[in-house]
Amino acid sequence: MSAPNTKPKNTAAYTAQAAIAFGVSLVGTGIGIAYLPLDTWQRGFLAMSGLFLVTSCFTLAKVVRDQQESQSLLSRVDEARLEQLIAEHNPFRSVS
Template identity: 50%
Template sequence: MTPPPIRRPMTTAYYVQAVLSFAVALTAVTVAVARMPLGTWERAFLGLGLVYVVTSAFTLAKVVRDRQEIQEMTTRVDQARLDKLINEHDPFEMKSV
């Protein structure tokens, strides 16, 4: 019998903290870029760089999450195979030669 997979609960407080932290950081950098004493083209270049960094961060987070899910699935399949072998094995079985 396979034990149920361990679920790591994500609390509401953790989720809110992560969202607020991201929002504050993004707002701070956006305000900093907007208030810099630069021309329009330089400000636009920095803004585009900020958009690139944010989208790259989301992509990286998704890749890490997907990789972890694949690893958990592989672990479950290996555990199921091991459980099947253990259930089929009878240590007291007498094999005739």
């Protein structure tokens, strides 16, 4: 007997909201940097810092997701071992 697929799914609306929020925040940051009363090198520094922040956020999200997936995989393996032990156990078998 196999367990049903219980992996949670994101809705299309949630995915669209996340993508729109990311785009708006990235464009807003770019416009804000462009209109600051700064020299070119200072704007470049802020732009590179913002880009580094975005890429590090993606990396952190991937690491957290990978850790969660590995823990759930180990949990499923442990559950399968336990089910196998229970299925093989016969309390009425004679010990000799």
